[in-house]
Amino acid sequence: MFLFLAKRFGASGLIVIGITFITFLLSYFIPADPVRMLAGRSATQETVESIRHQLGLDQPLPVQYLKYLGRLVQGDLGRSYKQKTQVAELIASRMPATLKLLVGAIFFEVLFGIPAGIFAASRRGRKADNLAMIASFVGVSAPQFVVGLLLLWVFAYKMALYPLGGYGGLSHLILPAVTLGITGGGWYSRMMRSSMVDVLQQDYIRTARAKGVRESAVVLVHGLRNAVLPVIAMIGMDIGFFMSWTVVVESVYGWPGIGQLTWQSIQVIDTPVIMGVTLVAALAIVIGNFMADLIMPLIDPRLRVR
Amino acid sequence: MAEQKARPDSRAGPDNAEPLLSLKGLTMGFRTDEGSFIALEDVSYEVPKGQTVGLVGESGCGKSVSVMTAMRLLPSPPAFIRSGQVVFDGRDLLKLVPESMRHIRGNRIGMIFQEPMTSLNPTFSIGFQMREVLRIHRSLKRKEADELCTDMLAKTGIGAPAQRLKQYPHELSGGLRQRIMIAMALLCGPDLLIADEPTTALDVTIQAQILELLKELQQDLQMSILMITHDLGVVAESCRYVYVMYAGCVVESAEAERIFSEPGHPYTRGLINSRPRIAEKREWLKTIPGMVPGPDNRPPGCNYAERCERCTEQCRQEQPQFVQYDHKQAVACWNPYP
Numbered sequence: 001m002f003l004f005l006a007k008r009f010g011a012s013g014l015i016v017i018g019i020t021f022i023t024f025l026l027s028y029f030i031p032a033d034p035v036r037m038l039a040g041r042s043a044t045q046e047t048v049e050s051i052r053h054q055l056g057l058d059q060p061l062p063v064q065y066l067k068y069l070g071r072l073v074q075g076d077l078g079r080s081y082k083q084k085t086q087v088a089e090l091i092a093s094r095m096p097a098t099l100k101l102l103v104g105a106i107f108f109e110v111l112f113g114i115p116a117g118i119f120a121a122s123r124r125g126r127k128a129d130n131l132a133m134i135a136s137f138v139g140v141s142a143p144q145f146v147v148g149l150l151l152l153w154v155f156a157y158k159m160a161l162y163p164l165g166g167y168g169g170l171s172h173l174i175l176p177a178v179t180l181g182i183t184g185g186g187w188y189s190r191m192m193r194s195s196m197v198d199v200l201q202q203d204y205i206r207t208a209r210a211k212g213v214r215e216s217a218v219v220l221v222h223g224l225r226n227a228v229l230p231v232i233a234m235i236g237m238d239i240g241f242f243m244s245w246t247v248v249v250e251s252v253y254g255w256p257g258i259g260q261l262t263w264q265s266i267q268v269i270d271t272p273v274i275m276g277v278t279l280v281a282a283l284a285i286v287i288g289n290f291m292a293d294l295i296m297p298l299i300d301p302r303l304r305v306r
Numbered sequence: 307m308a309e310q311k312a313r314p315d316s317r318a319g320p321d322n323a324e325p326l327l328s329l330k331g332l333t334m335g336f337r338t339d340e341g342s343f344i345a346l347e348d349v350s351y352e353v354p355k356g357q358t359v360g361l362v363g364e365s366g367c368g369k370s371v372s373v374m375t376a377m378r379l380l381p382s383p384p385a386f387i388r389s390g391q392v393v394f395d396g397r398d399l400l401k402l403v404p405e406s407m408r409h410i411r412g413n414r415i416g417m418i419f420q421e422p423m424t425s426l427n428p429t430f431s432i433g434f435q436m437r438e439v440l441r442i443h444r445s446l447k448r449k450e451a452d453e454l455c456t457d458m459l460a461k462t463g464i465g466a467p468a469q470r471l472k473q474y475p476h477e478l479s480g481g482l483r484q485r486i487m488i489a490m491a492l493l494c495g496p497d498l499l500i501a502d503e504p505t506t507a508l509d510v511t512i513q514a515q516i517l518e519l520l521k522e523l524q525q526d527l528q529m530s531i532l533m534i535t536h537d538l539g540v541v542a543e544s545c546r547y548v549y550v551m552y553a554g555c556v557v558e559s560a561e562a563e564r565i566f567s568e569p570g571h572p573y574t575r576g577l578i579n580s581r582p583r584i585a586e587k588r589e590w591l592k593t594i595p596g597m598v599p600g601p602d603n604r605p606p607g608c609n610y611a612e613r614c615e616r617c618t619e620q621c622r623q624e625q626p627q628f629v630q631y632d633h634k635q636a637v638a639c640w641n642p643y644p
């Protein structure tokens with residue numbers, strides 16, 4: 001078990017280093033000269049050169065990369081061109097909102113997706129299955145802003161059950177989280193269904209039935225424990241995904257998360273912020289997968305060895 | 307399907323003993339995307355109390371499907387039942403509500419399957435899977451249940467049974483897994499054990515051990531066994547009475563000794579001749595030429611006609627009646643061996 005953890009951890013570490021390299025290169029592919037961004041249009045050649053020197057951008061790439069790594073280790077993600085604050089601070093200030101939305105969104109995805117998938121699989125080929133799959137298709141293909149605006153209109157405006165957007169406690173969180181739950185839950189129900197359909201054809205399911213196990217327990221105990229693994233992996237992926245790609249929902253509801261920060265900094269080509277956000281999102285994906293890797297062996301004993 | 311047959315009436319059965327399980331004229335099939343087909347046609351057989359009955363036939367002839375139907379383990383759709391009864395202890399299983407059926411499965415009828423490697427749930431410990439049977443059918447304390455499980459594991463010849471309960475299927479060999487399946491099937495002391503090719507997937511020495519084990523357990527526990535196999539050696543070893551199936555029909559039934567000494571149906575004879583015998587020199591087995599007609603292209607006459615050495619025009623046109631020789635044997639053939 002310890003060896004397993006150590007290996008996983010080592011692998012994750014390597015991936016993180018790879019990611020830092022990519023984010024570093026990112027700054028060269030972004031079609032904007034950071035020096036010009038800082039110095040402004042009318043700066044003289046001299047000023048430009050001196051800023052370039054100040055930023056260390058006149059040094060060879062490997063040196064720059066090592067310096068970048070050195071700064072990262074100290075938690076220094078650079079300074080935003082536009083907002084003149086530390087990128088790390090900017091991201092940290094958005095983190096609570098993003099984490100709240102992330103937890104809420106995954107909660108509703110799982111809440112909508114998993115039961116629907118199980119239900120559909122256990123009634124495979126019948127009407128209930130078709131209905132559930134149509135619902136999931138609608139969820140998957142509906143644009144987030146449509147779902148978001150619709151929920152906002154019905155539950156916040158017409159029925160006045162929830163606030164009309166903005167950041168705050170649970171009542172503010174529910175609508176944006178449900179929006180992500182609906183649009184993402186469709187993927188979960190599909191994944192859950194196909195995994196469960198596969199499992200329900202296995203020999204051990206027949207054995208369970210032949211033992212006299214209640215049909216509900218056949219599905220929810222014997223089936224689910226085997227079928228849930230790909231869904232856990234999917235949750236792991238989503239942790240990374242929601243760290244940076246909730247911009248549409250954030251805009252609809254005025255939710256001050258990292259998604260909006262990303263979008264704003266892309267619009268003004270604020271390279272340090274883009275690099276920082278990319279790094280954080282990638283880290284989140286690694287952490288999400290790592291967590292899934294830790295949980296899966298608890299469910300499937302065959303994964304405990306190796 | 308060309309004409310009505312009177313097979314159930316002329317069925318020879320294991321004599322005098324009261325049947326515990328009897329299939330009566332079971333006709334069923336599957337609906338698939340390409341259309342529906344009949345997999346079992348008018349199948350009747352019975353298992354008397356306290357005896358071992360064999361069900362033999364080539365791969366695909368419907369042996370497994372017949373018991374799965376009886377246990378109602380086939381999802382419907384695609385499976386459908388056209389006619390027939392499955393009488394167990396005086397009740398037609400096909401008519402029971404699911405809840406009553408559940409009390410029979412694993413409790414009064416135990417079942418072991420062809421595929422020991424995949425028949426246990428890989429994510430639950432052996433202990434969980436065994437205790438589950440007792441939790442469903444008996445109300446026992448955890449400790450009592452554990453004791454019963456270890457006892458039963460010991461009975462099936464498994465060493466260190468208490469430790470096994472903590473293990474997972476992937477940690478065990480095929481032979482061990484099949485023993486565990488047997489132990490699990492026998493936990494509630496069933497009246498009937500359905501053993502669907504329990505040894506096919508195992509290597510030869512393990513096969514012999516498992517068969518020996520089943521024999522002992524049967525005597526211990528006074529149960530009936532329906533032994534499904536395509537291996538006549540298994541029949542010779544363990545069965546009193548045998549039903550031979552071919553392409554979805556029962557074609558011959560006889561006492562085990564009779565089957566070997568005077569097989570009536572040419573197919574049965576073919577099966578016996580294609581058995582490998584160790585005493586003979588390594589002359590390769592005489593196999594039956596031709597192929598089993600698929601469920602979707604059965605001929606109007608006898609299903610075996612195309613492959614049969616005694617085939618006549620009548621065989622091609624008309625389905626043979628089941629003819630009773632005496633209470634020990636019945637054959638569905640126009641020209642049986644005398």
Ligand SMILES: Nc1ncnc2c1ncn2[C@@H]1O[C@H](COP(=O)(O)OP(=O)(O)OP(=O)(O)O)[C@@H](O)[C@H]1O
Binds near residue numbers: 338366
């Ligand atoms: N779920 C199913 N859907 C469609 N056809 C099926 C299904 N299960 C079995 N069949 C068909 O029913 C026929 C009988 O199969 P069955 O499994 O009973 O054979 P068997 O006698 O047990 O053979 P084996 O010795 O290989 O186990 C086969 O033609 C098979 O293709």
Ligand SMILES: [Mg+2]
Binds near residue numbers: 369370371420
């Ligand atoms: Mg079979």
